[in-house]
Amino acid sequence: EPEVTQTPSHQVTQMGQEVILRCVPISNHLYFYWYRQILGQKVEFLVSFYNNEISEKSEIFDDQFSVERPDGSNFTLKIRSTKLEDSAMYFCASSENGNSPLHFGNGTRLTVT
């Protein structure tokens, strides 16, 4: 069964550094998402991406965040200057269309020290 893959599985970075989290969505899917989950808290929407542009973003997704689909297969989330409170599990997801269920990757655990 096709799956969403994310790398790295764990990223440790110092406050103020830039990080790039990578995702390869399922190949025939058209909608891509980033979510995050702080330990013990709910899954929070960050951004959705369709047709090579952001279709929606949450209040969390401020100027420090950006997404890119550079080559038709990878979907990346960049955090320009990480803060301690960015420490969380970041999940990438994709779906076939806007109404179908999301398929999640295994997540990247980001630790900002």
Next chain:
Amino acid sequence: RKEVEQDPGPFNVPEGATVAFNCTYSNSASQSFFWYRQDCRKEPKLLMSVYSSGNEDGRFTAQLNRASQYISLLIRDSKLSDSATYLCVVNNMNRDDKIIFGKGTRLHILP
């Protein structure tokens, strides 16, 4: 009113018992609904979509009540492996295409 609400639990249920959770949503225009399960420190995994007429998948039954704006999940003959957090997910499909997760209901199946 929060967009998607769930009883956080935990529900502590003996193995073999039947357990049910509800989830309420605030946007009457919501169009699609899902139940996901999430194991500790893992990604959410799709358990089942919820259809208007209700649907069943083995021991799991999902129902949608549009009038009262809730969905439910029933687990029959619960197994130890059913222990997880169950997430209610609502797709509003408005112009913002927003998919909202509930905080989840924790289920512990007791041997």
